[in-house]
Amino acid sequence: MNRPRYTLISHSLCPYVQRAVITLEEKGVEYERIDIDLANKPEWFVKLSPLGRVPVLMVDDQLLFESMVITEYLNEVTPGDLHSQQALIKAQHRSWIExxxxxxADIGGLYNAPDKAAFLQKTLVIAARLQQLEHTLQSNRYFSGDQFLLVDAVYGTVFRYFDIIETYLLTxxxxxxxxxxxxxxxxAERPSVAQAVTPDYADQLTVFLLKRGSYLSSLIAEQHCAGRQLGVQ
Ligand SMILES: N[C@@H](CCC(=O)N[C@@H](CS)C(=O)NCC(=O)O)C(=O)O
Structure with a gap:
């Protein structure tokens, strides 16, 4: 049987896309990636994507959407397993993926916070969530031991935000x-995680954050005059 042709419709910064990319890379599956501009969605994408969101995975001419569905499918149809073999642990990992x-969503709330009060409030919410995670983590290698699993892919993409935003968090x-x-x-050192974004990811994310018109945007602009350096008007 011929192997299917995989095409991943993506956006360069989207963390949900990165979940699919990491899965494909971990499984050594060949695929084509097509990045689109979400601020100006191409007509073909609007027609194709039922929710108008990335990622979309085309399996030959069949469409899948929602990152969880895409990653679970890829995990199922390719050799190797990025889930625990134990049903309860697998279900728990899915809970932690949620x-x-x-x-x-909290990180989105932080970078869109309009003023300092909202920004600080979101920082506290995120810190509390990180504390919950710290208490849940069973190992300091991967989420529940020595094996990299789908739940790890998710947090690889979450933590990447902090590489850019942590200097502005005042804590x-x-x-x-x-x-x-x-x-x-x-x-961060795992090749599939590191390579799920392009080398100019930090600059692209900084430009994206500057354009939010939020409290964080003003901090970035003030501290680094990044607006001029990165060519943002
Ligand atoms: N629940 C979705 C979330 C995907 C998502 O929010 N994608 C964003 C980009 S990161 C998107 O396509 N947004 C475009 C829009 O909502 O118009 C998933 O897991 O795939």
Whole structure:
């Protein structure tokens, strides 16, 4: 039987896309990646994507959407398993994947916070979530031991935000979380995680954050005059 042709419709900064990319890379699956501009969605994409969101995976001419569905499918149809063999542990990992999505929503709330009060409030929410994670983490290598799993892929993409935003947080948000700190480092060094974004990711994310018109945007602009350096008007 011929192997299917995989095409991943993506956006260069999207953490949900990165979950799919990491899965494909971990499984050594060939695929084509097509990045689109979400601020100006091409007509073909609007017609194709039922929710108008990335990632979308084309399997030959069949469409899949939602990152969880895409990663679970890829895991199922390719050799190797990025899930625990134990049903309860697998289900728990799926719960923590949902937690990772909630954390992404909080990060979105942080970078869109209009003023200092809202920014500080979101920082506290995120710190509390990180504390929950620290207490849950069973190992300081991967989420639950020595094997990299789908749940790890999710947090590889979550922690990447902090590489850019942590200097603006007015507090060392990972201080007091030694397991998380080590896990974050291990994930950042994992080739599939590191290579899920392009080398100019930091610049692209900084430009994206500057354009939010938020409190964080003003901090970035003030501290580094990044607006001029990065060519943002
Ligand atoms: N629940 C979705 C979330 C995907 C998502 O929010 N994608 C964002 C980019 S990171 C998107 O396509 N946004 C475009 C829009 O909502 O118009 C998943 O897991 O795939």
């Amino acid at each position: 937690f990772g999505s909630a954390l992404l 060392d948000i990972f201080a007091g979380f030694p397991k998380l700190t080590q896990w974050r480092k291990t994930l």
